[in-house]
Amino acid sequence: KSQSAKAMHSGFFNFLVLEDLVNYNKKQRKKEETSMRKITVALAGLGSRGKDTYAKTAKLFPEKMKITAIADIDSEKVKEVAEEYQVPEEFCFSSAEELLAQEKLADVMFITTQDRQHVSHAIPALEKGYDFLIICNPNNPTSSAIMQEDLRKLIAFCSGKNIFVMIDETYVEFAPDINAVTAVPAANQAARDAQAKKRVIRRILWQNRMFFQM
Numbered sequence: 001k002s003q004s005a006k007a008m009h010s011g012f013f014n015f016l017v018l019e020d021l022v023n024y025n026k027k028q029r030k031k032e033e034t035s036m037r038k039i040t041v042a043l044a045g046l047g048s049r050g051k052d053t054y055a056k057t058a059k060l061f062p063e064k065m066k067i068t069a070i071a072d073i074d075s076e077k078v079k080e081v082a083e084e085y086q087v088p089e090e091f092c093f094s095s096a097e098e099l100l101a102q103e104k105l106a107d108v109m110f111i112t113t114q115d116r117q118h119v120s121h122a123i124p125a126l127e128k129g130y131d132f133l134i135i136c137n138p139n140n141p142t143s144s145a146i147m148q149e150d151l152r153k154l155i156a157f158c159s160g161k162n163i164f165v166m167i168d169e170t171y172v173e174f175a176p177d178i179n180a181v182t183a184v185p186a187a188n189q190a191a192r193d194a195q196a197k198k199r200v201i202r203r204i205l206w207q208n209r210m211f212f213q214m
Contacts, residue, residue, distance in 0.1 A: 075094065
């Protein structure tokens with residue numbers, strides 16, 4: 001497969017996971033109401049992933065996904081995406097930081113800024129009330145990775161907020177140092193901390209994808 005095809009496949013898979021988790025966390029609603037409701041999405045970053053991969057999912061499944069807020073430092077990209085997906089001007093922002101300064105504007109937020117910014121953007125996004133986090137680590141296709149120290153920060157933050165976490169480590173075997181990248185030690189520590197506090201923890205390992213909720 002080409003890199004663009006792989007990116008589309010990865011984006012489509014992650015969107016399906018997001019859809020399932022949103023519906024799971026809203027299971028109190030009537031089934032028919034949940035199935036008919038569109039998932040609203042905010043895009044923080046309009047590069048190859050935000051604009052060219054994830055945004056296109058809204059065209060593949062227009063009955064299920066609607067882009068309601070966007071942000072990028074490139075004003076031309078913001079204008080292009082706003083016109084293509086009918087995003088109102090008041091929900092178009094000149095940076096991820098400006099978007100993150102707003103109240104929660106969507107059911108889901110894609111952090112598609114530069115890889116080195118993901119952790120610093122994810123935590124303020126999660127503080128707005130999002131109740132699950134998906135991380136692809138190492139990143140595909142850039143191969144950049146979130147290191148143990150930052151993973152521990154994210155997992156500790158999510159533990160304190162009762163946030164569901166999914167970490168996709170499909171490509172971890174290609175990392176120069178697996179032990180520096182894998183989230184398993186951080187997840188195990190979070191489990192020990194949760195047990196020490198007599199809290200419930202649930203984890204599932206499936207095809208290098210780690211799900212856990214505390």
